[in-house]
Amino acid sequence: MMTVHETHRSRVGVVLGPGWSHTVVVRGRTIEAEHPAEDSDAEPDRVLASVGALTDDPASVTVDVAPLLLDAVRRRRNVSPVAVIRITPRPARDPTFARSPAALVEQLVAARYFVPGGHDLLGNELRQLDRQALARVCTQLAASTVRDVAVVSPGSQACPAHERDVADAIQAAVPGARIAVASDYGGQGLAGREATVILDGALGAHLDELLDRCERSLARGSGRSTLDVARSDGGCSTAYHVRSMPVLALAATEALELSGAAHLAGEPNCRVLLEEPAKTLSGEVRHGIPQVQSAIYSALETDLVIPVVTLVPGASVSAGTERVSDQPVVTSRRNRLTLAGVGAAVSRPSAWLDEVATISSADELDNVRQETIERATGIVMANGAAPGSAYLVDVSAVALPYSSSGTIRIRVRVTGEPDPSLVAAKDHP
Amino acid sequence: MSDPTSYVGSDSSIDRPDVPALFEGARFFAPAVGTSNGTPLSTWLTELLDHNGPVPLWRVETLPPETPCVATCVIGSGSALADLPPTGDEFELAVRQLERVHGHRFEAVYPLAAATVSALAPVAVASQLGVPLLDADGMGSTFALIHHTAMHLNGVPPTPLVVLGPTGESVTIDVLVAPRADRLLRAVVDTLGGWAALAAYPTTAGVLRHAALRGTVSRLLNVGRVLLQRSDPETLIARLSAITGSRRIGRARIAELEHLSRPTDGAVPAHPTSIVANEIGGQSRQFRIELRSEIVAVFADGVLTAGAPDLTTLVDVSRSELVALDSIQIGDVVDILATHADAMWYSPEGMQMVGLSSHNIPLAHPQQLG
Numbered sequence: 001m002m003t004v005h006e007t008h009r010s011r012v013g014v015v016l017g018p019g020w021s022h023t024v025v026v027r028g029r030t031i032e033a034e035h036p037a038e039d040s041d042a043e044p045d046r047v048l049a050s051v052g053a054l055t056d057d058p059a060s061v062t063v064d065v066a067p068l069l070l071d072a073v074r075r076r077r078n079v080s081p082v083a084v085i086r087i088t089p090r091p092a093r094d095p096t097f098a099r100s101p102a103a104l105v106e107q108l109v110a111a112r113y114f115v116p117g118g119h120d121l122l123g124n125e126l127r128q129l130d131r132q133a134l135a136r137v138c139t140q141l142a143a144s145t146v147r148d149v150a151v152v153s154p155g156s157q158a159c160p161a162h163e164r165d166v167a168d169a170i171q172a173a174v175p176g177a178r179i180a181v182a183s184d185y186g187g188q189g190l191a192g193r194e195a196t197v198i199l200d201g202a203l204g205a206h207l208d209e210l211l212d213r214c215e216r217s218l219a220r221g222s223g224r225s226t227l228d229v230a231r232s233d234g235g236c237s238t239a240y241h242v243r244s245m246p247v248l249a250l251a252a253t254e255a256l257e258l259s260g261a262a263h264l265a266g267e268p269n270c271r272v273l274l275e276e277p278a279k280t281l282s283g284e285v286r287h288g289i290p291q292v293q294s295a296i297y298s299a300l301e302t303d304l305v306i307p308v309v310t311l312v313p314g315a316s317v318s319a320g321t322e323r324v325s326d327q328p329v330v331t332s333r334r335n336r337l338t339l340a341g342v343g344a345a346v347s348r349p350s351a352w353l354d355e356v357a358t359i360s361s362a363d364e365l366d367n368v369r370q371e372t373i374e375r376a377t378g379i380v381m382a383n384g385a386a387p388g389s390a391y392l393v394d395v396s397a398v399a400l401p402y403s404s405s406g407t408i409r410i411r412v413r414v415t416g417e418p419d420p421s422l423v424a425a426k427d428h429p
Numbered sequence: 430m431s432d433p434t435s436y437v438g439s440d441s442s443i444d445r446p447d448v449p450a451l452f453e454g455a456r457f458f459a460p461a462v463g464t465s466n467g468t469p470l471s472t473w474l475t476e477l478l479d480h481n482g483p484v485p486l487w488r489v490e491t492l493p494p495e496t497p498c499v500a501t502c503v504i505g506s507g508s509a510l511a512d513l514p515p516t517g518d519e520f521e522l523a524v525r526q527l528e529r530v531h532g533h534r535f536e537a538v539y540p541l542a543a544a545t546v547s548a549l550a551p552v553a554v555a556s557q558l559g560v561p562l563l564d565a566d567g568m569g570s571t572f573a574l575i576h577h578t579a580m581h582l583n584g585v586p587p588t589p590l591v592v593l594g595p596t597g598e599s600v601t602i603d604v605l606v607a608p609r610a611d612r613l614l615r616a617v618v619d620t621l622g623g624w625a626a627l628a629a630y631p632t633t634a635g636v637l638r639h640a641a642l643r644g645t646v647s648r649l650l651n652v653g654r655v656l657l658q659r660s661d662p663e664t665l666i667a668r669l670s671a672i673t674g675s676r677r678i679g680r681a682r683i684a685e686l687e688h689l690s691r692p693t694d695g696a697v698p699a700h701p702t703s704i705v706a707n708e709i710g711g712q713s714r715q716f717r718i719e720l721r722s723e724i725v726a727v728f729a730d731g732v733l734t735a736g737a738p739d740l741t742t743l744v745d746v747s748r749s750e751l752v753a754l755d756s757i758q759i760g761d762v763v764d765i766l767a768t769h770a771d772a773m774w775y776s777p778e779g780m781q782m783v784g785l786s787s788h789n790i791p792l793a794h795p796q797q798l799g
Binding site: 088089090091092093094096097101118120121122126127154155188189190191192193271282283284286291293296303310312313326356394395396397398399400401402403404407409411 | 517
């Protein structure tokens with residue numbers, strides 16, 4: 001089985017930003033070529049078309065589109081207006097609770113609708129879905145021009161029935177609607193779950209168009225048609241998978257910087273210090289992939305339920321780290337785009353699940369754990385991992401404080417090696 | 430207070446810039462939930478203070494003794510609250526409902542537990558009602574049951590009380606014996622959606638002068654300001670120690686999480702969990718950290734080094750920030766900090782209520798051993 005450390009074939013990582021790009025060709029731990037571009041030369045079509053000029057027959061081409069997506073959100077360019085349908089037992093009485101706490105996310109919302117319904121964290125129904133209210137919302141949506149819809153309901157991680165019923169009704173009433181439902185992501189917290197699907201809706205059309213251009217240009221320039229897309233957890237997915245969950249491509253760059261620095265240093269378990277003249281940022285890499293958490297994504301000041309890297313700023317923190325860590329410290333002064341390109345090039349198919357479950361015995365916990373690992377493994381395989389290569393990076397199950405006894409939060413992270421036969425089969429039928 | 434990192438001995442009001450420090454400090458005194466779980470309440474509180482102005486924070490002895498006061502908090506799970514946030518009227522309605530039962534208009538609010546999201550809710554309801562917040566609370570951190578309070582130990586009954594959930598439904602409870610209140614509440618809170626607004630312990634400022642823990646809100650704000658400074662772990666711990674008297678037990682990498690690791694009676698929320706962590710440097714000890722909804726005991730190579738009612742907190746060394754107990758991951762490097770609780774909790778009555786034996790750990794507390 002080929003691994004990113006053993007391969008004799010090159011790998012390509014491309015970071016695409018607004019008016020700039022950075023392409024890196026990596027073979028083993030060596031950077032074979034590096035090509036920064038600006039202005040019209042940095043257009044995704046040109047960048048991907050020129051990959052063939054940098055290297056022959058690379059094992060993979062992975063693109064990080066996060067800077068482009070972030071720019072689109074910040075400047076409200078190339079983003080689609082989103083209708084949000086919140087399913088809760090009661091509507092918000094205070095306007096603060098009726099909108100996203102993150103201003104940059106709320107600006108993407110064109111309309112908000114409320115449908116009575118919802119479940120608690122364990123999936124117990126708190127209020128029946130109000131189908132008359134749903135019908136009224138469908139009528140209003142059909143009459144509007146908004147076609148990207150985000151649906152979120154408390155407790156849908158445990159019981160997605162209300163979200164699915166709402167999605168089905170919208171699909172029937174508004175056939176062209178693109179619908180993102182929060183239960184597809186799991187995670188905790190209505191604010192973060194809602195922000196995740198709002199961003200999904202806002203970025204979906206733009207990402208589709210962007211990846212279409214990248215794939216076409218790559219095929220034209222190098223003859224290969226498969227493209228991987230970097231994810232926020234430092235892994236990658238097939239372009240097909242990311243199209244269905246666009247937010248996964250947001251916030252990838254910081255994760256790639258960490259894994260790129262660790263890869264070049266040959267340290268799969270380390271603390272990484274990213275040194276720049278004005279500041280130092282730090283993060284951790286375990287098993288060759290960056291340490292992530294479902295947390296506040298600082299660039300948009302919003303909670304998200306996708307895993308993201310939180311780089312810790314401040315020279316004082318990083319200086320302290322050298323004294324306290326029991327692992328090697330990798331200090332990198334390289335251009336951070338070079339590191340991100342390397343990280344993209346060596347990224348591996350990955351999956352992350354973050355769910356709530358209930359257990360009453362140790363056996364039941366084992367079953368829940370095993371079932372979650374199997375599902376995450378299935379996702380990794382769908383993301384392009386080679387058969388038999390998937391392995392468990394992390395499984396953490398913790399009791400939820402002040403919840404009923406037996407309520408746990410379980411997080412599973414699985415990764416695998418890219419499947420070279422998948423690339424060959426697609427590119428050379 | 431405009432500078433969120435400035436120091437004060439005792440605050441006179443809580444304003445918009447204080448909210449981040451309030452929440453960070455609240456997480457120190459009960460690290461049950463992560464930052465994102467507090468987002469709905471902290472955003473709400475910020476906007477309330479913006480709109481209504483600062484909430485006066487008064488020492489209990491400055492109020493006339495006959496002033497009617499009520500305790501409020503979030504009862505239930507912070508995760509449930511994050512997933513089903515308030516609509517905005519729950520806390521105010523709970524207090525108003527208790528006023529109708531009690532027959533008095535409350536003129537001041539105090540936190541039942543000045544910790545976790547329950548430190549934010551009383552400030553929000555004080556802002557809504559236009560009354561001052563008392564610089565006092567009932568626990569000084571968070572204990573598991575509603576009668577685990579200084580008020581109860583001083584003979585103040587928790588009832589009549591009102592719980593009002595995010596569904597808009599409410600229940601009024603009155604009991605003859607305080608421990609019955611929590612048993613009745615648990616089932617109700619689950620049915621209401623996993624959390625609810627609580628208004629309880631109606632009493633007067635005169636009673637609270639000796640029945641509540643004083644200065645705990647100011648202390649919490651100061652701890653929060655230290656945490657927001659994002660200093661390196663050594664400096665952070667030294668500063669925390671100066672304010673709270675906390676001591677570092679050790680620095681360790683988390684190696685294992687075990688569930689259902691001790692017998693459970695179901696009367697206390699969250700099942701017993703254990704963390705196994707290997708000390709980095711020092712004596713290379715193996716720590717075993719016993720959890721319920723909070724950390725209840727720490728063993729080093731099998732020797733009890735801290736235990737309830739001590740407040741035990743984990744600091745993520747790589748990020749120099751508090752670790753939320755619902756977000757612990759294997760591989761994390763943490764500093765284990767222990768802080769003494771109020772002296773009241775080490776009395777025989779206090780230890781019986783919130784000490785190690787209440788968590789089925791039949792060992793004497795290190796302080797009892799001298």
